Amino acid sequence: MLTLYIIRHGETEWNKAKRMQGRLDSDLTEKGRRDAKLLGERIKDIEFKRMISSPSKRTLHTAQLVRGTRQIPVETDERLMEIDLGDWQGRVESEIRDLYPAAFDAYWNRPESYESAGGESFYDVANRVASFLEDLQKTSLEGSVLIITHAVAVKALYMLCRNAAVERIWDPPFIHGTSLTILQIDQDKKEFLLEGCMAHCE
Template sequence: MKLYITRHGETEWNTEKRMQGFKNSNLTEKGVSNAKKLGKALKDINFSKVYSSPLGRTIDTSKHIIGDRNIDIITADYLKEMNLGTWGGMLSDDIVVKYPKEYDNFWNNPHEYTPIDGENFYEVMERASKGLEEIINNEDGDILIVTHTVVIKCLLAKLKNLPIKNLWDPPYIYDTCLTILEVENGEIKFLKEADICHLG
């Protein structure tokens, strides 16, 4: 079994430096183009299913990746981006001014981040890890998973046994970057991590 995990394409709010969380923003032309490039790179992979966050940016990315192939897209709440509560839709510059301590912890001390409302990193790691386990237990073959930065970072940290403190360690999660996991006899092996070769 192989899991192909990617982040959604670039969105309008990404370019405006707005935090997204549970709120949605449309893909930019670049976001659509990058998703199609990933689709081209994966055209020979016979995906049995696609699992996607239910947010619009991930569903649209999923559709651009699979193109005209007839593959079921299953939406799963455990793949949703971190719930940022009040921060959703806010400019990062405004958050820094209004919530300086929380914003600093979010990026520099994620293990100490306490949200004003919404989720902390531990909660995201728990739901995302349980979700990944569910996919592994219920599926086989090649599975595409389309999700978000924090979810991917939490899954990578969990699989590497890294503490939340080290969540933001490299690699950077670029839009449509690809991580491939091979699952065999209960063992999970990294074949690729945050790869962007398809972007040229």
């Protein structure tokens, strides 16, 4: 049986400013660093066979804080990266809403019809996350694996494991920074044991 501990990176400066990051990056805030350390303390007794992170700076920093003193390498996989938001990247949400009103509305309310200006669709993200999950199941048959990724990638994972349509990608739970999701995989059976949990910050 394979158990995936899936976390979103900690809060960043751009998260705080409501500035879209996508493939761009910004530093973790003090809260983001603190929450990652708290999560690391929460799961310190779990023996992970692998740690796999998106190669973005914010996920790698989060991974290092959560790893603590463990002597385990952090692998990277580009399929775990955040959705490429093209021309939106680096802009604040209010600016995007003014410049791209139809696409902004589709992004949040009709994700199945969202088309990015120079970036990815939600279908693109789902396809690469599905590819990652398929390969992971071939290379890690059992044990616990820690995955450090981004909000839309986590949402795509929920959608895929529930056989849901892209229209449902924003269904609850909300994925806060450092939230923990636990997914158990037993051959073809996938079961969420925990969803978007923030108990380490309470």
